[in-house]
Amino acid sequence: MTAAPPRSALAPRRAAAAPADTLAAVPLPEPRRRGFRLVVLVEIGLFLAAALALDWSLFDADRFTDVQPHPFWIIVLVAALQYGTNEGLAAAAAATAALLIGNIPPPTIEQDIYDYYLSLSANPVMWLIAAVLIGEMRNRQIVERDLLAARAAEAERRNAVLAEDYRRLDGVREGLEVRVAGQMRTALTTYDAARALESNGTAQVLRGITELINVLLGPEKFSVFLLEDGALVAAVTEGWSAETPWPRRYEAGSRLFEQVVGRQQMVAVTDLAGRLALEDQGLLAGPLLAASGEVVGMLKIEEMRFLQFNPTAMENHRVLCAWIGTAYAKARQFESARRDSLFDPETNMFSEGFYDRQVTFLSALARRVGFDVTAVVISIDGMTDGDRAQFGQVVEAVLASVNAVLRTTDLVFDRLGSARTFEVLLPNTPVAGAQIVVDKLVADLGARLAEGTTAKASVTVLYHHEARR
Incomplete structure (x- = not known):
C-alpha cells in the first residue's frame, strides 16, 4: 500500500481558481423565445372595445368599413412592434373578427365574386402580412437583445470572478510578504528568547520559556509544570485566568502523569489515547526531558488557533520539550552546585x-x-x-x-x-x-x-x- 503524495499548500488556491480558468470554455446559453403574453389579449380587447364604442356613438356604426387606412391597423402594428409575431397575429385575428363578424356587406351589382372576396379580405390579409413581417423583425431584435444581455451578464460574472481572483492573489502576495518579514522577525525573536533560556538560574529559564513558546508555537493558552515531590506542579500559566478550570497539580495516579512522566510520551487530542489522557484539558502535552533522559516537568498547550494546530506544531512542541528540559536541568544543576x-x-x-x-x-x-x-x-x-x-x-x-x-x-x-x-x-x-x-x-x-x-x-x-x- 503506497501513501498518497502530500498536497501542496497552493492546491486549495489552484482549485479555487479553476472555475476562472475554464470559464471561457463554457458556451453561452441560447436565449429562448418569449411565449405568448396574455396581457396582450387584454390590451387588444380594450382597444377594439373602445374603437367599436366610438364607431357606434359618433359614426355610422359600420365599423369603419369605408375609412382608409382602417383604425384597426393601430392595434395590429403596435402589437407586432411591441411584442412580436405571435401577438401581432393575435391582434390581426381579433381585428378581423371585430371587423367582419356580423358586418359582412352584400356584394354590389358591379362586383363579381373575386372583387367581392377581395374587398372583404383586403384589410385582414394585409394585417396578417404586416403582423408576420413586423413581428419577425421584432422577434429577431428581441433575440439579439437577449443574447447581448446574456453576454453582458456573463462578462460581469467573469469580471467578478477575475476581481475575486485578483483580490485573492493580492491577499496571497500580502500574506507572503508578511510571512517573509515575520520569518525574519521570528528568527531574531527566537534568538533573543533562546539567549534568555540559556541562563544559569531556574527563574531566568522559566521567564525565557514564555517568549520562546509564543514564537515557535503561538498558542493562546499554555502551561509549564515542574516535577516536584512526585507530582507535576504548575510553574508557568500563560493566558490562564482566575476562572480557568484546569488543574494546577497532577498527582502520580492521574492518566496524564502516567503518560507524560511514566511513559515519557507526548499526548495529543488527535488520537484516542491522547484524548483520554488530556481529559478535555488541553491539545498537546509532552515531557520536559533533560539530556540525561530525566523528566523535569511537562509542557501543555491548552488553546491555539485551528490552522496553527498541525504536524509542524506538534514537532516544534517535541523540540521545545527537549530544549526546555535540558536548559532547566542545567540551570538547576548550576544552582545546586552554586549553593554547595x-x-x-x-x-x-x-x-x-x-x-x-x-x-x-x-x-x-x-x-x-x-x-x-x-x-x-x-x-x-x-x-x-x-x-x-x-x-x-x-x-x-x-x-x-x-x-x-x-x-x-x-x-x-x-x-x-x-x-x-x-x-x-x-x-x-x-x-x-x-x-x-x-x-x-x-x-x-x-x-x-x-x-x-x-x-x-x-x-x-x-x-x-x-x-x-
Whole structure:
C-alpha cells in the first residue's frame, strides 16, 4: 500500500481558481423565445372595445368599413412592434373578427365574386402580412437583445470572478510578504528568547520559556509544570485566568502523569489515547526531558488557533520539550552546585550554602572562646526582575561598599542568589560596633546606588551570639 503524495499548500488556491480558468470554455446559453403574453389579449380587447364604442356613438356604426387606412391597423402594428409575431397575429385575428363578424356587406351589382372576396379580405390579409413581417423583425431584435444581455451578464460574472481572483492573489502576495518579514522577525525573536533560556538560574529559564513558546508555537493558552515531590506542579500559566478550570497539580495516579512522566510520551487530542489522557484539558502535552533522559516537568498547550494546530506544531512542541528540559536541568544543576560551593561565581561573594556552615562554626567558636557574633542584613528594593544591568550594578555597589567600610575579617554572603538580600557576618563585633558599621554602609551604599539605578538599600542588625561579660 503506497501513501498518497502530500498536497501542496497552493492546491486549495489552484482549485479555487479553476472555475476562472475554464470559464471561457463554457458556451453561452441560447436565449429562448418569449411565449405568448396574455396581457396582450387584454390590451387588444380594450382597444377594439373602445374603437367599436366610438364607431357606434359618433359614426355610422359600420365599423369603419369605408375609412382608409382602417383604425384597426393601430392595434395590429403596435402589437407586432411591441411584442412580436405571435401577438401581432393575435391582434390581426381579433381585428378581423371585430371587423367582419356580423358586418359582412352584400356584394354590389358591379362586383363579381373575386372583387367581392377581395374587398372583404383586403384589410385582414394585409394585417396578417404586416403582423408576420413586423413581428419577425421584432422577434429577431428581441433575440439579439437577449443574447447581448446574456453576454453582458456573463462578462460581469467573469469580471467578478477575475476581481475575486485578483483580490485573492493580492491577499496571497500580502500574506507572503508578511510571512517573509515575520520569518525574519521570528528568527531574531527566537534568538533573543533562546539567549534568555540559556541562563544559569531556574527563574531566568522559566521567564525565557514564555517568549520562546509564543514564537515557535503561538498558542493562546499554555502551561509549564515542574516535577516536584512526585507530582507535576504548575510553574508557568500563560493566558490562564482566575476562572480557568484546569488543574494546577497532577498527582502520580492521574492518566496524564502516567503518560507524560511514566511513559515519557507526548499526548495529543488527535488520537484516542491522547484524548483520554488530556481529559478535555488541553491539545498537546509532552515531557520536559533533560539530556540525561530525566523528566523535569511537562509542557501543555491548552488553546491555539485551528490552522496553527498541525504536524509542524506538534514537532516544534517535541523540540521545545527537549530544549526546555535540558536548559532547566542545567540551570538547576548550576544552582545546586552554586549553593554547595564556597563562592558564588556571579556575585564573587560567599554562597548561601556556605553561609549555614560558617554561621554554625562561628557561633560554636564564639561560645567556646567568648566573643560576639553579629550580622548586618542588607536588603535591596526597587529593582526590576530580570534586569541584568541592575543586577550587576547592585553587586558592584555592595562589594565596593563592603571593601571600603568593613574589615578583612568580615564575611559577605549573597543569601538568596538574586542580588536582593546580602548578609555580612561580623566576628568579635558587639551591637554597638555593628551599629557603626550600619551607619557607614547606609551612607556609602546609598551614594553608590544613587548613581544610575532605581534600587534602594535598607540595613538591619542581627545577633547570632552575645558573649557573657
